[in-house]
Amino acid sequence: xxxxxxxxxxxxxxxxxxxxxxxxxxxxxxxxxxxxxxxxxxxxxxxxxxxxxxxxxxxxxxxxxxxxxxxxxxxxxxxxxxxxxxxxxxxxxxxxxxxxxxxxxxxxxxxxxxxxxxxxxxxxxxxxxxxxxxxxxxxxxxxxxxxxxxxxxxxxxxxxxxxxxxxxxxxxxxxxxxxxxxxxxxxxxxxxxxxxxxxxxxxxxxxxxxxxxxxxxxxxxxxxxxxxxxxxxxxxxxxxxxxxxxxxxxxxxxxxxxxxxxxxxxxxxxxxxxxxxxxxxxxxxxxxxxxxxxxxxxxxxxxxxxxxxxxxxxxxxxxxxxxxxxxxxxxxxxxxxxxxxxxxxxxxxxxxxxxxxxxxxxxxxxxxxxxxxxxxxxxxxxxxxxxxxxxxxxxxxxxxxxxxxxxxxxxxxxxxxxxxxxxxxxxxxxxxxxxxxxxxxxxxxxxxxxxxxxx
Amino acid sequence: xxxxxxxxxxxxxxxxxxxxxxxxxxxxxxxxxxxxxxxxxxxxxxxxxxxxxxxxxxxxxxxxxxxxxxxxxxxxxxxxxxxxxxxxxxxxxxxxxxxxxxxxxxxxxxxxxxxxxxxxxxxxxxxxxxxxxxxxxxxxxxxxxxxxxxxxxxxxxxxxxxxxxxxxxxxxxxxxxxxxxxxxxxxxxxxxxxxxxxxxxxxxxxxxxxxxxxxxxxxxxxxxxxxxxxxxxxxxxxxxxxxxxxxxxxxxxxxxxxxxxxxxxxxxxxxxxxxxxxxxxxxxxxxxxxxxxxxxxxxxxxxxxxxxxxxxxxxxxxxxxxxxxxxxxxxxxxxxxxxxxxxxxxxxxxxxxxxxxxxxxxxxxxxxxxxxxxxxxxxxxxxxxxxxxxxxxxxxxxxxxxxxxxxxxxxxxxxxxxxxxxxxxxxxxxxxxxxxxxxxxxxxxxxxxxxxxxx
Numbered sequence: 081x082x083x084x085x086x087x088x089x090x091x092x093x094x095x096x097x098x099x100x101x102x103x104x105x106x107x108x109x110x111x112x113x114x115x116x117x118x119x120x121x122x123x124x125x126x127x128x129x130x131x132x133x134x135x136x137x138x139x140x141x142x143x144x145x146x147x148x149x150x151x152x153x154x155x156x157x158x159x160x161x162x163x164x165x166x167x168x169x170x171x172x173x174x175x176x177x178x179x180x181x182x183x184x185x186x187x188x189x190x191x192x193x194x195x196x197x198x199x200x201x202x203x204x205x206x207x208x209x210x211x212x213x214x215x216x217x218x219x220x221x222x223x224x225x226x227x228x229x230x231x232x233x234x235x236x237x238x239x240x241x242x243x244x245x246x247x248x249x250x251x252x253x254x255x256x257x258x259x260x261x262x263x264x265x266x267x268x269x270x271x272x273x274x275x276x277x278x279x280x281x282x283x284x285x286x287x288x289x290x291x292x293x294x295x296x297x298x299x300x301x302x303x304x305x306x307x308x309x310x311x312x313x314x315x316x317x318x319x320x321x322x323x324x325x326x327x328x329x330x331x332x333x334x335x336x337x338x339x340x341x342x343x344x345x346x347x348x349x350x351x352x353x354x355x356x357x358x359x360x361x362x363x364x365x366x367x368x369x370x371x372x373x374x375x376x377x378x379x380x381x382x383x384x385x386x387x388x389x390x391x392x393x394x395x396x397x398x399x400x401x402x403x404x405x406x407x408x409x410x411x412x413x414x415x416x417x418x419x420x421x422x423x424x425x426x427x428x429x430x431x432x433x434x435x436x437x438x439x440x441x442x443x444x445x446x447x448x449x450x451x452x453x454x455x456x457x458x459x460x461x462x463x464x465x466x467x468x469x470x471x472x473x474x475x476x477x478x479x480x481x482x483x484x485x486x487x488x489x490x491x492x493x494x495x496x497x498x499x500x501x502x503x504x505x506x507x508x509x510x511x512x513x514x515x516x517x518x519x520x521x522x523x524x525x526x527x528x529x530x531x532x533x534x535x
Numbered sequence: 536x537x538x539x540x541x542x543x544x545x546x547x548x549x550x551x552x553x554x555x556x557x558x559x560x561x562x563x564x565x566x567x568x569x570x571x572x573x574x575x576x577x578x579x580x581x582x583x584x585x586x587x588x589x590x591x592x593x594x595x596x597x598x599x600x601x602x603x604x605x606x607x608x609x610x611x612x613x614x615x616x617x618x619x620x621x622x623x624x625x626x627x628x629x630x631x632x633x634x635x636x637x638x639x640x641x642x643x644x645x646x647x648x649x650x651x652x653x654x655x656x657x658x659x660x661x662x663x664x665x666x667x668x669x670x671x672x673x674x675x676x677x678x679x680x681x682x683x684x685x686x687x688x689x690x691x692x693x694x695x696x697x698x699x700x701x702x703x704x705x706x707x708x709x710x711x712x713x714x715x716x717x718x719x720x721x722x723x724x725x726x727x728x729x730x731x732x733x734x735x736x737x738x739x740x741x742x743x744x745x746x747x748x749x750x751x752x753x754x755x756x757x758x759x760x761x762x763x764x765x766x767x768x769x770x771x772x773x774x775x776x777x778x779x780x781x782x783x784x785x786x787x788x789x790x791x792x793x794x795x796x797x798x799x800x801x802x803x804x805x806x807x808x809x810x811x812x813x814x815x816x817x818x819x820x821x822x823x824x825x826x827x828x829x830x831x832x833x834x835x836x837x838x839x840x841x842x843x844x845x846x847x848x849x850x851x852x853x854x855x856x857x858x859x860x861x862x863x864x865x866x867x868x869x870x871x872x873x874x875x876x877x878x879x880x881x882x883x884x885x886x887x888x889x890x891x892x893x894x895x896x897x898x899x900x901x902x903x904x905x906x907x908x909x910x911x912x913x914x915x916x917x918x919x920x921x922x923x924x925x926x927x928x929x930x931x932x933x934x935x936x937x938x939x940x941x942x943x944x945x946x947x948x949x950x951x952x953x954x955x956x957x958x959x960x961x962x963x964x965x966x967x968x969x970x971x972x973x974x975x976x977x978x979x980x981x982x983x984x985x986x987x988x989x990x
Contacts, residue, residue, distance in 0.1 A: 081862075082582060083640050083641050084641070085580065085623050085641075086580070086581055089578075089579055090575055091574065091638055091641070091642065093645070094574060096654070097572075097573040097575060106886065111923075113924075113927065115553075115899075115901075115928025117549035117946070118553075118838060119547055119548050120546070120547040120552060122546070122671050123544075123659070123671060124539065124541050124544055124598075125541070126539060126660070129539075141603070142603075143601070143603065144600070144601040145601070145627075146599040146600070148595070148597075148598065155619050155622070156619070172600075173761055179761075182538045183546055185538050186539070186540075186546070187546065187548070190548070192941070192942055192946065193947035194942075196928070204578070204579075206603030215579075216579065216765055219945060227865045227932050228932070229932045229933075231904075231914070231929055231933035232931050235929070308975065348911075349911060352911060352915055353918070407536075407537070431959075444570075446570075449686075450683075455804060456804060456806070456807060459686070459804060459807070459808075459817060463693075469568075470568075472569070473651070474570075474690070475649075476682040476686045477685050487647055491572070491647065535581070
């Protein structure tokens with residue numbers, strides 16, 4: 081049988097791994113510099129931790145794990161009806177937020193709050209695979225649990241800015257606040273339709289104004305309310321202009337005013353960072369599907385003509401009641417999540433990897449294998465090179481020179497060392513620079529000095 | 536409901552993650568210096584890639600994943616017998632070797648051989664959880680695919696030596712060769728019982744000589760063969776003494792002689808590395824359960840009175856026909872696997888982490904939060920510190936000083952910065968050294984210089 085892997089999953093080759101690690105390392109390093117600490121949780125969670133947390137749609141997309149043990153035989157007998165909950169009680173992690181909430185509640189007595197954690201692990205969703213959407217993909221989350229301060233939102237925005245600056249991807253950061261959305265629903269007299277309104281206007285980009293209004297009508301919202309909503313949906317201008325409009329629009333809504341104040345506070349705390357501030361757009365149509373947000377809502381999109389990639393590559397927000405799903409009320413959480421697989425796809429499309437990574441010279445060599453007699457010598461040589469930090473491959477077989485050089489070429493090993501009988505006698509090493517074809521003789525000490533300057 | 540995680544799985548807190556990463560980084564860094572390149576494969580593999588690869592016992596320990604989609608409803612109807620293969624066609628990765636074989640066959644046209652790959656990913660087994668045995672644990676594998684050269688075995692032994700040297704764990708490396716075992720079976724006239732013999736003598740350590748002989752008898756091996764086997768099972772002495780004995784014992788077995796030659800070649804290539812060479816013990820009772828080994832067999836055990844940990848923490852060997860299970864014959868593989876979870880448990884037991892990690896000073900600070908008025912100043916300060924490589928946490932809430940200092944204490948942040956109104960006016964920063972309680976005033980530039988010397 082021809083070997084294959086499940087649809088929606090991928091193998092990652094060495095070259096892809098290098099690039100993926102470049103992205104992971106960039107994000108993790110910035111998280112660490114902002115004081116976030118890493119945790120990991122199991123791939124499998126109990127189904128009662130997962131079910132009901134992601135809506136009906138999410139429940140359908142959970143990968144369930146068959147109980148181990150005698151259940152397999154029981155199924156094959158097929159003599160009695162078997163309920164799903166008899167044969168499966170574990171599922172694969174669907175995101176990193178629910179496991180975080182579960183973790184915080186389980187370990188609440190060991191955690192000093194505010195708890196700033198980051199987590200970089202794969203998640204699994206039985207989604208229909210398509211471009212930019214996989215059944216196994218990584219999330220890179222940072223969250224602060226147990227602090228109401230807006231400094232957290234500010235720092236998360238700074239992190240986003242720094243990450244995409246380092247990855248050299250032009251983005252726009254969209255910011256909204258769920259309290260403003262609640263205020264709007266209140267002011268137009270459709271308070272109980274807040275969720276329907278946010279879900280509908282979230283789609284403005286994708287389906288256009290007419291369809292949004294249609295959807296609002298279908299949900300049973302009064303046409304007068306819909307009409308009052310129009311200036312909000314269509315609101316244009318700078319952030320200050322939008323805030324000024326909102327201030328009068330929401331003046332009679334307490335929650336709306338609170339939302340405005342939160343946005344203003346964030347902007348004020350960022351006033352010395354104009355580069356970041358100018359990259360943030362107050363976007364009232366931003367709602368993000370998830371209904372648990374209660375404050376800030378953040379979303380990042382690529383802003384580059386060379387890609388038609390339109391999905392968000394980072395998102396997040398604040399949820400005032402993160403852990404109540406596991407029985408611990410009134411603990412606020414705020415966080416963001418980078419979609420590394422999408423970021424990878426974008427960077428590949430706009431050719432960022434070559435630019436960012438290939439300029440870095442690598443201290444790496446291939447030792448040509450001249451057969452048994454020179455092996456002991458080359459093993460010693462390799463040991464000295466490695467102990468000086470040089471990545472060293474001894475070609476394992478005494479293959480033809482051409483084959484060995486092709487190997488160096490294919491694996492982008494920049495230097496090849498030829499230490500045959502003659503070189504050994506003279507105490508010299510012959511080095512071939514693969515990029516230029518240039519060859520030179522030198523001592524081991526000279527070579528190591530050269531490599532030390534490369535690193 | 537009280538939140539919980541599936542048995543045999545674990546959450547990893549920040550302090551545990553730091554220690555685990557220390558082990559992972561140590562191993563990965565050494566792999567890289569030996570020219571190994573990283574790949575990753577999906578957590579889920581198709582069941583037809585997994586089943587039948589790990590013996591009957593292994594098949595029972597596979598975690599199977601329920602097919603997504605309408606299957607759930609069908610099960611709940613319970614009106615017709617449902618076969619296991621109708622409801623599950625994917626399983627969780629059980630080790631990293633079978634996925635490697637599958638990877639090599641699938642991507643054979645894109646790979647330049649010899650292929651030196653390393654892979655660090657979790658695997659899942661529905662084993663009964665017990666001390667040192669988890670249902671989710673990491674493997675750290677390095678393998679060379681497509682090279683028959685014994686230099687690979689030599690380098691893998693060097694890697695093992697370097698890893699445990701860096702982790703400061705005293706170990707003994709046990710080496711054997713499947714060809715010698717085959718030769719022994721041949722010479723005692725029990726060729727067809729090779730597997731039974733190796734399985735039985737592999738247990739010598741655990742069950743003792745009498746039980747081993749009993750097991751051999753139960754398998755139907757001629758008592759004369761068992762009696763001829765005794766000197767081999769009980770063989771003592773230095774590696775050279777053992778090899779000398781074997782040379783005469785196996786002189787009439789071609790495969791046995793080949794095995795001896797392989798061992799001798801490995802020892803010869805290591806003759807300049809006495810420290811490693813003296814740490815390798817030729818152990819004829821070493822067989823390792825897996826029957827696919829065809830050459831070298833390697834196993835590493837902890838050698839430290841402070842732990843009663845008796846399982847192997849690293850193992851490996853050569854299998855001449857790695858990829859034939861997926862239809863590509865005659866491709867040889869040789870590799871090792873570090874059991875990071877067991878290594879962690881050992882290091883914790885003998886208190887290695889404090890010794891290895893806590894001596895490293897960390898450039899990390901907590902900025903005390905004095906309330907809204909000083910926040911903009913502290914945000915600017917944080918930005919400058921971070922851009923100079925200092926891990927910087929702004930305490931997000933304007934909490935009491937004591938609470939903020941406790942936070943620094945709990946998270947082992949070595950320096951606390953107090954930049955209130957007075958300090959801001961004077962352009963100075965007050966620094967508190969948590970370890971000593973000492974406080975001093977300095978400028979930002981002075982502080983950064985201080986940190987640069989720490990890193």
